[in-house]
Amino acid sequence: MRRLQFLYRIWVLCLKDMKLYYFKGPTIVMGILMPLFVWLAFVAGRGFSFTESLPALITLASFFASSSITPIVMPWEARQKSLEMLLSKPVTIYIVLLGTALASSIFGIFISSVLVTIGLLLNVIPRDLISLALGIAVSSLCYSFMGLVFSAIPSDVPADAVMLSSAVRLPLIFVSGIFIPVHSLPHYVKPLAFISPLTYFSDLIKNAYGYSSLLSPSIDVIALLLLTIIFAALALAANKRTLTRRL
Amino acid sequence: MPLGNVVEVHDLVKFFGDVRAVDGVSFSVRRGEIYGLLGPNGAGKTTTIRMTIGIVTPDRGEAYIMGYNVHKEPVKARSFIGVVPEISNPYVDLTVWENLMLVGEIYCVPKRIRVKRAKNLLKMLKIYEARNRKAKVLSKGMRRRLLLAMALMGDPDILFLDEPTSGLDVISARMIRSHLLELKEQGKTIILTTHNIDEAGMLCDRVAIMNRGKVIARGTPEEFKIRFGEYARILLCFDREIDAKLIRKHFDSYEVIVQGRRLAIICRSKDLRDVLEQIVQVTNEYSLSIEELRASGLNFEDIFVRLVEGLG
Numbered sequence: 380m381r382r383l384q385f386l387y388r389i390w391v392l393c394l395k396d397m398k399l400y401y402f403k404g405p406t407i408v409m410g411i412l413m414p415l416f417v418w419l420a421f422v423a424g425r426g427f428s429f430t431e432s433l434p435a436l437i438t439l440a441s442f443f444a445s446s447s448i449t450p451i452v453m454p455w456e457a458r459q460k461s462l463e464m465l466l467s468k469p470v471t472i473y474i475v476l477l478g479t480a481l482a483s484s485i486f487g488i489f490i491s492s493v494l495v496t497i498g499l500l501l502n503v504i505p506r507d508l509i510s511l512a513l514g515i516a517v518s519s520l521c522y523s524f525m526g527l528v529f530s531a532i533p534s535d536v537p538a539d540a541v542m543l544s545s546a547v548r549l550p551l552i553f554v555s556g557i558f559i560p561v562h563s564l565p566h567y568v569k570p571l572a573f574i575s576p577l578t579y580f581s582d583l584i585k586n587a588y589g590y591s592s593l594l595s596p597s598i599d600v601i602a603l604l605l606l607t608i609i610f611a612a613l614a615l616a617a618n619k620r621t622l623t624r625r626l
Numbered sequence: 627m628p629l630g631n632v633v634e635v636h637d638l639v640k641f642f643g644d645v646r647a648v649d650g651v652s653f654s655v656r657r658g659e660i661y662g663l664l665g666p667n668g669a670g671k672t673t674t675i676r677m678t679i680g681i682v683t684p685d686r687g688e689a690y691i692m693g694y695n696v697h698k699e700p701v702k703a704r705s706f707i708g709v710v711p712e713i714s715n716p717y718v719d720l721t722v723w724e725n726l727m728l729v730g731e732i733y734c735v736p737k738r739i740r741v742k743r744a745k746n747l748l749k750m751l752k753i754y755e756a757r758n759r760k761a762k763v764l765s766k767g768m769r770r771r772l773l774l775a776m777a778l779m780g781d782p783d784i785l786f787l788d789e790p791t792s793g794l795d796v797i798s799a800r801m802i803r804s805h806l807l808e809l810k811e812q813g814k815t816i817i818l819t820t821h822n823i824d825e826a827g828m829l830c831d832r833v834a835i836m837n838r839g840k841v842i843a844r845g846t847p848e849e850f851k852i853r854f855g856e857y858a859r860i861l862l863c864f865d866r867e868i869d870a871k872l873i874r875k876h877f878d879s880y881e882v883i884v885q886g887r888r889l890a891i892i893c894r895s896k897d898l899r900d901v902l903e904q905i906v907q908v909t910n911e912y913s914l915s916i917e918e919l920r921a922s923g924l925n926f927e928d929i930f931v932r933l934v935e936g937l938g
Binding site for chain 1: 676679681682683700701702704705707709711713714715716717718719720724728729731732733734773776780786
């Protein structure tokens with residue numbers, strides 16, 4: 380019963396975040412427009428076909444969309460003075476954060492699914508639909524927890540969290556093998572590639588669409604799961620630590 | 627936990643940097659009473675409440691709600707309470723109704739009961755007509771009533787209210803106070819913080835007076851009045867404005883408040899005769915006429931000031 384109530388409260392807060400944050404400015408800009416423009420900047424005028432560049436677009440969209448909501452929710456609610464009201468209800472900070480992470484993941488999954496569907500309509504068929512679906516689901520959760528780590532900065536200005544998360548997210552695009560293959564990266568950047576969740580997701584997507592990949596899909600999924608656990612633990616601990624300063 | 631106590635707080639301590647914001651606060655609240663934490667701004671009332679409901683972790687001490695340790699079983703403990711924090715808002719982009727439904731869902735109230743309860747609360751708090759309006763367009767008083775409705779959505783046994791009438795106009799404040807008394811009649815236990823002495827005297831069965839993070843006195847408002855019964859307050863109104871410095875010189879061994887033509891002197895009852903003689907002397911010396919003179923026991927505000935300033 381307690382476990383069911385725990386899950387139910389996470390779902391209720393997830394729905395609240397979906398309703399309140401999906402159409403906020405930072406979500407639209409960082410979650411939809413940003414990946415689109417980054418993708419266009421890389422592919423426009425370089426002779427790439429849509430079929431060739433779709434995996435990169437899905438990778439970017441999933442990454443930006445899933446990590447666009449989590450950094451802003453806590454600072455936003457602290458600023459609106461609704462955080463204390465929420466925390467005084469029968470929830471813990473973990474329930475609140477898990478609800479936010481779930482809402483953010485669903486946003487990422489939705490945006491990625493729209494792109495996969497557009498691909499299907501244009502006859503860009505994935506070779507391995509299961510690993511594609513699994514990859515999108517796990518990586519969305521991973522990115523949303525990563526975004527949640529940035530929400531722990533003890534500020535009630537959402538732009539501060541967005542700026543910090545962008546400072547980390549943007550460089551990751553260049554070291555994760557989306558546009559530049561990992562084996563072509565300078566040797567001092569390669570270690571970074573292997574701690575970036577984007578590397579494993581990008582690899583998984585390439586494999587799912589039949590392009591050459593670095594690792595096997597199962598290793599990519601395991602790496603993403605491990606990074607999800609690490610980011611989740613970091614996010615929960617960091618947010619709990621800075622909570623008092625937000626109230 | 628002794629029978630009948632629904633809230634128990636033991637030796638709470640909280641530091642913010644080097645500042646000891648709460649310093650060994652303990653109190654217990656009986657079922658069905660209104661308990662007030664009274665103190666000036668910065669006394670540590672809000673931090674005490676936050677630790678008592680488990681959203682701030684104390685550096686030392688424990689708090690129990692209905693026997694549950696709020697830091698070990700926060701969800702269980704908080705399922706018995708409703709809270710209206712001092713500076714807080716509902717979700718401003720949700721409507722009044724959506725805010726209530728959200729809270730009802732968090733308390734896991736079944737839909738049928740949730741809807742019925744929300745309607746009743748909105749009607750009771752006179753915001754039913756505004757149910758489809760977004761919270762951001764509500765007046766401050768209506769928002770406060772919405773927060774009270776949200777605190778009551780889980781039908782809690784205990785209500786925590788941090789400065790419930792702070793910043794409200796007289797009519798809204800009166801409305802909130804009358805709702806609190808109604809809730810007490812329904813058997814709810816209410817714990818409130820306030821710096822409004824009259825409010826505490828009007829509402830509370832018992833109060834703890836806090837200053838600089840410590841509880842400096844506790845009891846019923848009546849007990850305080852009896853304890854300070856040996857004191858008297860003399861109120862005078864002269865025919866013209868008086869010089870505060872000169873007056874203070876004449877009454878330097880008493881607590882004196884001068885405001886325009888008005889003078890208040892707080893003294894022990896046994897000194898009343900001396901004070902009156904001095905008043906006559908001052909009146910003659912400065913050719914003043916007394917338009918009004920009243921003597922009474924100390925009111926709760928006088929008692930509070932004496933306690934906080936260490937005069938009692």
